[in-house]
Amino acid sequence: MPAYSTYTDEQLYELLQGDDQDAFTVIYQRYWKGLYQRASAMLSDGQLAQDVVQEVFISLWNRRADARIEKLQAYLYQAVRFQELKALHRLQSDAAFYDRLASITQDMIDHEPLLYNEMERIIRNVLDRLPEDQRRILHMSREEGLTYRQIAEKLGISIKTVEKKISLSLRAIRKGMDGSFPVLLTMAAAGAAHL
Numbered sequence: 001m002p003a004y005s006t007y008t009d010e011q012l013y014e015l016l017q018g019d020d021q022d023a024f025t026v027i028y029q030r031y032w033k034g035l036y037q038r039a040s041a042m043l044s045d046g047q048l049a050q051d052v053v054q055e056v057f058i059s060l061w062n063r064r065a066d067a068r069i070e071k072l073q074a075y076l077y078q079a080v081r082f083q084e085l086k087a088l089h090r091l092q093s094d095a096a097f098y099d100r101l102a103s104i105t106q107d108m109i110d111h112e113p114l115l116y117n118e119m120e121r122i123i124r125n126v127l128d129r130l131p132e133d134q135r136r137i138l139h140m141s142r143e144e145g146l147t148y149r150q151i152a153e154k155l156g157i158s159i160k161t162v163e164k165k166i167s168l169s170l171r172a173i174r175k176g177m178d179g180s181f182p183v184l185l186t187m188a189a190a191g192a193a194h195l
Contacts, residue, residue: 005030009072016064024064028057031073035080042084047152051160052083090167126176130169137162138169 004012004026012030015023032053039049056079060067069075127135137155140146141162146154148162155162 047159137165
């Protein structure tokens with residue numbers, strides 16, 4: 001592999017398209033550190049940045065035969081930017097959904113205890129059907145107030161795994177409340193309007 005380190009990106013990419021693992025290794029070694037530093041600066045989270053970069057390289061390997069890449073370095077940095085945005089969006093949408101749910105829940109506790117009980121029953125049924133690891137991670141995040149990093153360290157898993165499990169849990173809650181949530185919202189709003 002020593003000769004590979006002298007190859008241009010174009011030569012390495014051509015070899016990669018032919019399933020050359022050594023070419024992939026050289027590309028990885030050539031760009032991993034810079035991509036990681038970029039993602040880490042953007043995300044302010046080393047573990048999440050590492051997961052983002054890994055995702056880019058996994059995608060590069062999986063799409064090696066299909067993708068047409070002219071400038072490898074530019075492609076890799078653009079792919080990292082895309083993964084960063086996806087990670088940030090996921091974190092924000094999860095937080096926004098949970099904040100909205102918490103706000104509505106508090107309003108129901110204060111003004112519509114029967115609606116609150118019904119919503120709690122629906123959510124509990126959804127949570128009871130979740131896999132144990134998802135329930136545990138969601139509980140650690142929402143009930144214990146642990147950050148994704150703290151959960152990852154406590155469970156010995158990556159932040160990306162924590163993020164994915166929480167996203168899956170919140171998606172299940174959204175789906176489980178699909179029919180009920182709009183009705184509960186309307187009823188809560190109508191109840192609040194009468195106060």
